[in-house]
Amino acid sequence: MIDPKLLRTDVQAVAAKLARRGFEFDTSAFSDLESTRKAVQQQTEALRKARNDSAKSIGQAKARGEDIAPLLEAQKNAGAELAECEAKLTSVSEQLEALLMGLPNLLADDVPDGAAEEDNVEVRRVGEPRQFDFEPLDHVDIGEALGSLDTQAASRVSGARFAVLRGPLAQLHRALTQFMLDQHTREHGYTEVYVPYIVQADALRGTGQLPKFAEDQFRIADDERDFYLIPTAEVPVTNLVRDQVLSADELPLRFVAHTPCFRSEAGSYGRDTRGLIRQHQFDKVELVHIVPPADSMAALETLTAHAEAILQALALPYRVVTLCAGDTGFSAQKTYDLEVWLPGQQTYREISSCSVCGDFQARRMAARWRPSADDKPQLVHTLNGSGVAVGRALVAVLENYQQADGSVTVPEVLRTYLGGQSTLSAD
RNA sequence: GGAGAGAUGGCUGAGUGGUCGAAAGCGCUCCCCUGCUAAGGGAGUAUGGGUUAAUAGCCCAUCGAGGGUUCGAAUCCCUCUCUCUCCGCCA
Numbered sequence: 430m431i432d433p434k435l436l437r438t439d440v441q442a443v444a445a446k447l448a449r450r451g452f453e454f455d456t457s458a459f460s461d462l463e464s465t466r467k468a469v470q471q472q473t474e475a476l477r478k479a480r481n482d483s484a485k486s487i488g489q490a491k492a493r494g495e496d497i498a499p500l501l502e503a504q505k506n507a508g509a510e511l512a513e514c515e516a517k518l519t520s521v522s523e524q525l526e527a528l529l530m531g532l533p534n535l536l537a538d539d540v541p542d543g544a545a546e547e548d549n550v551e552v553r554r555v556g557e558p559r560q561f562d563f564e565p566l567d568h569v570d571i572g573e574a575l576g577s578l579d580t581q582a583a584s585r586v587s588g589a590r591f592a593v594l595r596g597p598l599a600q601l602h603r604a605l606t607q608f609m610l611d612q613h614t615r616e617h618g619y620t621e622v623y624v625p626y627i628v629q630a631d632a633l634r635g636t637g638q639l640p641k642f643a644e645d646q647f648r649i650a651d652d653e654r655d656f657y658l659i660p661t662a663e664v665p666v667t668n669l670v671r672d673q674v675l676s677a678d679e680l681p682l683r684f685v686a687h688t689p690c691f692r693s694e695a696g697s698y699g700r701d702t703r704g705l706i707r708q709h710q711f712d713k714v715e716l717v718h719i720v721p722p723a724d725s726m727a728a729l730e731t732l733t734a735h736a737e738a739i740l741q742a743l744a745l746p747y748r749v750v751t752l753c754a755g756d757t758g759f760s761a762q763k764t765y766d767l768e769v770w771l772p773g774q775q776t777y778r779e780i781s782s783c784s785v786c787g788d789f790q791a792r793r794m795a796a797r798w799r800p801s802a803d804d805k806p807q808l809v810h811t812l813n814g815s816g817v818a819v820g821r822a823l824v825a826v827l828e829n830y831q832q833a834d835g836s837v838t839v840p841e842v843l844r845t846y847l848g849g850q851s852t853l854s855a856d
Numbered sequence: 857g858g859a860g861a862g863a864u865g866g867c868u869g870a871g872u873g874g875u876c877g878a879a880a881g882c883g884c885u886c887c888c889c890u891g892c893u894a895a896g897g898g899a900g901u902a903u904g905g906g907u908u909a910a911u912a913g914c915c916c917a918u919c920g921a922g923g924g925u926u927c928g929a930a931u932c933c934c935u936c937u938c939u940c941u942c943c944g945c946c947a
Contacts, residue, residue, distance in 0.1 A: 471906070471907085474905095474915065477915090477916060485875075488873095503927090504928090507927080674866095804911090805911065
């Protein structure tokens, strides 16, 4: 959530910044609502004070043993007006809240202009795409040749956009996950956390998926319960600091979690229908930082470097792009995408997205810290990034390490996780 | 699933329908005293919001959450959530 005080003091500046995203902010609607809120709140509080004062004097009169009947009589109708005002205040506050919750974060100043994906700016390329002396296949063909990727079985069980991995690919998938977790915990100093995969709406509101992106979520609701499957570990992990006041020596917090992620992919019909690229369920190793405000921009570089380290260790060629204004996500101030080279598709595809959110999520979930014992609680800054998406890493390994005979070389760093195997091949 | 107990400020823990935003203790901060990391004395110490130049005052709200009764609710009533104990079941 954008700082309401900033909106009150300089709504035009906010509108101008939001316009960079292509977001049209109706400033007059906001200002009208806000001034109504102010008037109604002041009226309500004045009425409450009057009620409190008179209740207090009734109490005092009674304590002195005086007759309070006339005082009670005078109070008789005071409640109605207050109740009316309170109802109006509630209604106005809810409208204002809804409006605020629907506003995306303000972009960092150095985010490049642009409307969509093609306007993203490449920051650097790392690694050289391999030269093949044969026509490289895409991961679906490789996986099926290995007898390890079975989309038909998945569709029998669960329908489209699911996959079943067998044998070598299931193991490679597990090896990748293990490797990433080990790298982040042992080399990068992260605390591994295991978190719920099912959360309540408040958690999703905290990180920004709700209320605006309800159609992207998988919801589990019946008469008694209402849950959502997590679309990313960012949700349960970032919400670990919900309603907390952390002390300065607890920061920064760096969490890593491996979880499945569930996305409805509503609105992506017909897109990436082949293979593992876009699934309803996929695994991801997620990095989350909780930092003092002054450190958040530097932390984005650090976090991104940690994600890159995974691709470097796997010797996968990739590039880093800064998302342009129009492509940057709702909660982010600034985002770097890591795009891995996929020889089978002759293109770079997103495999990680690293974002700094400033105090946007922290304000939504009241995540705070106290710089020193004398200070008032202040909002922390939050960051998250994939380190990295496991399914897409699997795709990248298959396509980059494929051999002419249909086998797949196992990247060095994964071999210890596969019992020393150096090659995956069909039995 | 059955039975019971509980939810109060950083922590422990009192609390009566009215001067309770809340005793006391601990912790913490500052000051005083003390010749030495002890003891003692004093003051302060929740969060959010409004107003404001103000992290000064003043005002409103908050004693798990939401409703209700009342002139007035931490205190009474209802619903819900969570925690703990015992039994059952279970990976």
